[in-house]
Amino acid sequence: PGLVGTILTMTMLIFTALSVTREIERGTMESLLSMPIKPVEVMFGKIIPYVMVGFIQAGLIIGIGVLLFGVPVLGSLTLLGLLTTLFITTNLSIGYTFSTIVQNQLQAMQLSMMFFLPSILLSGFMFPFAGMPVWAQYIGEGLPLTHFIRIVRAIMLKGAAMQNLQYDTIALVALMLFAMTIAVTRFRRTLD
Secondary structure: OHHHHHHHHHHHHHHHHHHHHHHHHHOHHHHHHOOOOOHHHHHHHHHHHHHHHHHHHHHHHHHHHHHHHOOOOOOOHHHHHHHHHHHHHHHHHHHHHHHHHOOOHHHHHHHHHHHHHHHHHHOOOOOOHHHOOHHHHHHHHOOHHHHHHHHHHHHHHHOOOHHHOHHHHHHHHHHHHHHHHHHHHHHHHHHO
């Protein structure tokens, strides 16, 4: 189940960071912003198609896991879908933030990888979270992948309901809002 989050983290970060950076490099972002729309609307216009792509990816990964490897889905698929959408949006917001920091596509790719590698190592995907040093656990708590892996495992393997997932859901919402706020603020500053 953790593979869903890992693949989504990698692809969503890279897609968004590269997409927005490419628009800025080519000069098409200026023409987008010269239209009578707000920068926030441009941001959501860039994010929404990738939410759909991420949802399709998640569906394929879970489907393959269930059909080929016999991974059980004991919990609600609706809840899993909603929280997967939240996770995808969180990663897209982080990718958008990265695109406001960097100058070109190479830097966007490098920054995405710098975020992705610690996410894999400190999220509990490769190593048990409880067995990590305390400092690594603190860093891991600030990564969206940590919370999503807990959510996916709880829903798919334990049949957990929303009341069992409140901490990780609130953490994902907080990380998403934090990343979106930075992205919108930096995007406006970049335009000025």
